[in-house]
Structure formats: C-alpha cells, structure tokens
C-alpha cells in the first residue's frame with residue numbers, strides 16, 4: 001500500500017450565508033489535497049501531519065479527517081493552542097474577501113512534535129508533501145529542525161513534494177520567501193507550481209519561464225499549473241503540454257490547485273503515467289470549481305469524476 005504525508009494547517013472555515021447565518025466547515029491547502037486524493041484513490045494511505053488543540057472544534061476537525069478516511073496518527077494535540085480560523089464572504093459581484101485568525105494557531109507548532117518516533121513513521125512514506133503555506137506558518141525558530149527532517153526523509157528514499165502556493169501576507173518579506181523556497185526546490189523531487197504564484201517572486205510570466213527558472217535545480221518531475229490554460233510537465237528532459245477543457249460555469253476557484261495536487265499525486269502513487277495523472281487531476285479541479293467552498297460535497301464530486 002502506498003503512503004503519503006501532507007504537513008501543514010487545516011483551519012476552521014466560517015462562510016457567511018446571509019446577514020445572520022454562518023456555515024462552519026474545515027479547510028486548508030494540504031488538508032484539501034489529502035481529501036481529494038483519498039476520495040479518488042482510496043487504496044493510498046493518506047495522512048495529514050498537523051497540530052490541533054484540546055478544544056471541541058479540534059475534536060470535530062479530527063472527526064472530519066477520520067470521516068474522510070484520512071490517517072490521523074500524526075495529528076497532534078497542543079496543550080494550550082487552538083486551530084486557526086478564517087471568515088469568507090462573497091459580495092453581490094461575486095468577489096470574495098477573507099479575514100484570518102491564524103497567527104497563533106496550534107498548527108504553527110507542528111514541527112515541535114516531529115520527534116524520533118514521528119520521523120521513523122514518516123520515513124516509511126512514499127511521499128512527503130509541503131506547500132509554501134506550510135513553510136510560511138512554521139515558526140521561524142522551528143525551520144532548522146524542519147529542513148533537517150526533510151533532508152532525513154529524502155535520504156531515506158521518501159519523495160519530497162513541494163507546491164510553492166505563495167501567500168504574500170504570510171511572509172515578512174519576499175527575500176525570506178525566496179530563501180525558504182530555494183531550500184524547498186533544492187530538496188524537491190516533485191514540484192507543482194502555479195504560474196501566478198511565481199510571477200511576483202521571480203518575475204516569470206509563462207509556463208515556459210517557470211520551467212526555465214527551475215532548470216538549475218535537480219527536480220525529477222515538474223508540473224506547472226496555469227488556471228484553465230494547458231498544464232506543462234517536465235519529467236527528466238521530457239517536456240509535455242496537456243490541454244485542459246475550460247470550465248464555463250466557474251462558481252468558486254478555491255482549492256482548484258489543491259484538488260489538482262492531491263489527485264495528481266494519488267494517480268502517480270497508483271503508477272499512472274504523467275499524462276493520465278494530469279487529466280484526472282484537471283477533471284477533479286474542474287469539478288471542484290463548480291461548487292462553492294474548498295471541499296465539494298462527496299456525492300457531487302464522485303459523480304463528476306465518474307462521468
């Protein structure tokens with residue numbers, strides 16, 4: 001059985017439904033990817049590595065992970081911290097706005113829980129995934145330990161997977177982000193950048209420019225996403241362009257990239273070639289953006305995937 005670990009943060013989501021009603025759910029990039037991977041590839045053991053609190057919402061979040069068949073062995077409970085939260089509102093023009101309370105979340109402490117036992121377990125994995133958001137939320141004082149863990153996993157033969165998923169507001173400066181991303185690209189075996197994410201950081205404006213930028217790094221597999229435009233992949237020296245069927249009825253693009261990542265990696269762990277993995281991933285992302293919120297209802301999602 002193949003085995004993948006997603007490290008990062010899942011938050012409490014509060015969505016304004018009307019002036020007096022909030023809908024509460026759970027979301028966060030790595031969690032979203034884990035959910036869609038598991039829904040499409042139930043045979044792949046899919047784990048989220050994070051820290052929650054001891055509170056009732058943390059317990060409900062853990063139950064939600066379990067109801068999505070996600071392995072929670074490395075979901076830790078911090079003594080005093082609680083999960084991060086965000087509020088999302090859509091105005092009459094369809095524009096979304098967010099407010100976040102995540103600066104003091106339990107997930108920021110996740111690296112503190114990565115002891116020898118956790119490392120032993122992570123070393124058994126086939127893939128270890130982190131995103132630019134995972135990197136941004138990890139406390140500065142924990143970074144050294146985090147990179148040591150990533151190096152040890154790579155040495156143990158675990159494939160390191162990185163999605164830059166750049167969120168400017170989570171970083172102190174562009175220089176800090178670039179320094180951390182350089183370490184990530186240096187260790188990554190697979191990377192799944194979106195063009196938009198890298199434009200601000202490296203002044204690259206096309207899939208080709210992204211591939212060119214990543215050339216000096218020894219990354220086995222590069223998958224460049226570009227909204228409804230073709231996905232470009234590079235495996236060794238082989239470049240391939242994969243056409244995406246654009247979705248006309250786009251409701252909410254939240255987690256398009258996350259769904260893509262999860263399903264792509266699930267397909268690769270199930271020995272599918274890159275071209276089929278991209279097609280499945282794009283189909284999943286296309287289904288997700290036709291539903292509001294990060295996590296599409298399971299039945300609707302499964303139906304769309306079966307079409």
Ligand code: ADP
Pocket residue numbers: 194195196225226227228231244245246247248250253254255256257258260281282283285286289
């Ligand atoms: P992110 O969510 O990380 O910004 P993108 O916007 O690049 O990522 O989208 C990720 C993937 O979602 C794309 O590679 C594509 O497969 C799919 N996707 C995004 N927008 C559309 C669209 N309008 N129509 C069809 N597929 C889309």
